[in-house]
Amino acid sequence: MPDTQLLDPLPNLPCVNLPLVHEYVDGTLDPATQRRVAAHLAGCAVCESERAFVVELRAQVADMPRLAPPDHLWESIAASLGAASDRGDDSGEGDPLPEWGTGTFGADVEPPVRATRRAPRWRGWIAGLSVSAAAAAVVVPTLIQRAHVPVVASRDAAPVTQRAAVTPPSTAAVLSPVAGADAHSANASHGTRATTNAAPAQLASATSSDAQPRTNPLLSDGMVVDGMMLTGVSLDRSLGSRQGQQAEVALEQEKLFQAEAAIASCEAALRENPNDPRVNQEYKRALEIKAHALEVIRAAGRSTFSSPGSPEAYPVSLEPAGSPRRW
């Protein structure tokens, strides 16, 4: 294991070892690195301050209150499951069920004219499907169109290019020697003796540009501090636009969930009024969307999502995936 050295904090920047301090508090470092960070803490006021903060923060949130939902929620759930026998006329106070059961599908709701009509506040969740058959007719083809095109495209080309475009500090970029490192090597050598071949280049790039990822010399065995850690690429951005195939699978998952919810609500409504043509039409639409989403997810996600040997199992892999994916 190569020897590792500390970095002096760069001027006007927080100490580059801060992420390790968090892991130090969490106890997720290997013992050797844990000791190195401990030694570093003794001489770095910035990191020591961070350590104290994280310790206190963890103590403060350790017993954050856990809140129970209101009691009427179970009644709604049970009723939606068709298990409540005392549902009566659905006029109970404050119970979401009347909206679920009749408010959306009942004859007293006038059909919306435009597809852009706002859904009732309670079920924006399935708004695109349940507002009305007319709305569904507009929404559904849109969903399916969105499902088709990008998946096909992304399976071949998109992952690489999108990853490069969206996630500048990729680990792969860090691991390969950075061109032009020698221009900054004098700068890089300040305060550190590089421990891996790539380290000077990485450090140089870190010094010269915030957009570049950095390695951390405290990590002895060539590990790389995730570039996202230092440059702040946000997960929410990534959640909103997962690269390539993952994004499409995520989209299909969402549609699948929406379809599932719509199916559940339609079934609940049909139990009361089996012949409502609008509900029946929505039900059919929802089933179509579900079937399509399943198809796309299975086609696109077989390599990514684990649904081993059980096509009937929920294909969005509610059980933990075999291996986490890198973005």
Added chain:
Amino acid sequence: MNTAPDPVTDGQAGQPSATSKRADEMELVARTVAGDINAFRCIYDRHRATVYSVSLRLLGNAHDAEDATQEVFLLLHRKLGSFRGQSALGTWIYRLALNVCFSILRRKKRRPEPWDPALMGNLKARPEGTSWKPLIEQALAKLPDGARSVFLLHDIEGLEHEEIGQMLGISSGTSKSQLFKARQALRRHLSEPLNLESRHWSGSHA
């Protein structure tokens, strides 16, 4: 594969061993699938606070959290037949809840409302020392969805990075980096109201 004890029960007294708990869980699942609503009620009672609390903190208001909780359990009821017990039921429910909440967040495409009286009232009812909790709850709502999710799951719910990575479909390294980002953001948000000097806080406030 996942042998860790279920991290997401709602803290009943007298926790049985993980093994017997798993067996008990599977029995409840089987009974639910067979149509026993009381068994499903047991599952609901065990996990409702987890689902609701996570939803509340992710979505930022009680109304959405109630909707999400209801959706989670309706979906769960439909899906229990495919639950094979490879992971704890709680983990499964977690994934379901996160999926539902993220879906709602994506649909709404906006920050959660900055504060919810339900949370605040609950916090105020607790004995106050130098509690950061109300401020933390407020600051949480300002975090990006991803960082908030990871902080919530790791520091508040006590899950491991590996589990979080599996639930969110990210690597555990990304989970770590998001946690770091969330804590740094929280420090910025807390510095002023708690009178912490942002860079050189000494810990003397503890």
